[in-house]
Amino acid sequence: EQAKHTLLLSREVLELARDRLPGLDALVEGGLRQLPETHAEGHELVPLHGDILDQGSGTARFADHQDIEEEVAVGARAPDRRVVYTVVIALSDGGDTAMRILGQDELAFMGEAGSGVAFRSALWHRTERAGAGVWKLAVFYGYPM
DSSP states (O other): OGGGTEEEEOHHHHHHHHHHSTTHHHHHHHHHHHSSOSEETTEEOEEEEEEEEETTSGGGSOOSBOGGGGGSOTTOSSOOEEEEEEEEEEOSSSOOEEEEETTSOOEEEOSOTTOEEEEETTSOEEEEEEOTTOEEEEEEEEEEO
C-alpha cells in the first residue's frame, strides 16, 4: 500500500528528473544550500536520492525512525552510501502537516510550497500529522561509498 503513495527516486532517477521536471533542480540545490556544511567525514555532500510522499495517505506518514536506514539500496545487503542530512520540503500549498525531531518541539509546515527543514539523518523523527492533499519531497544528502 505504501508504494501507491511514495515515489522512490534513486540517484539515477533523481539526476534525470532534475533536468526534466521544472523546479526540481532548484529544490534539490536549495536543500543543499541549507545544509550547515558542504563536507562530512572528508567527503563532499551530494544529493543521493529522494522520495516524493503523498502524506494524505496514512501509509506515507512515518512513525519514529532514522533516515540512516536509507543507506542500503533496495534489494542490496550492504550499505552503498552514507546518508548524513535529510531535507524535507513541502510540495503542496495548504494542508495541515507537521513533523517532530524527537526531543524537539513540533515543526509545522506553514502551508506554503517550498517550506522545509534540514536535519541530521541519524536523528529520530516522525510525522506528527498530515491532511489530505499534502505532498512532500524528502532528499537525502551524503556521499557514495
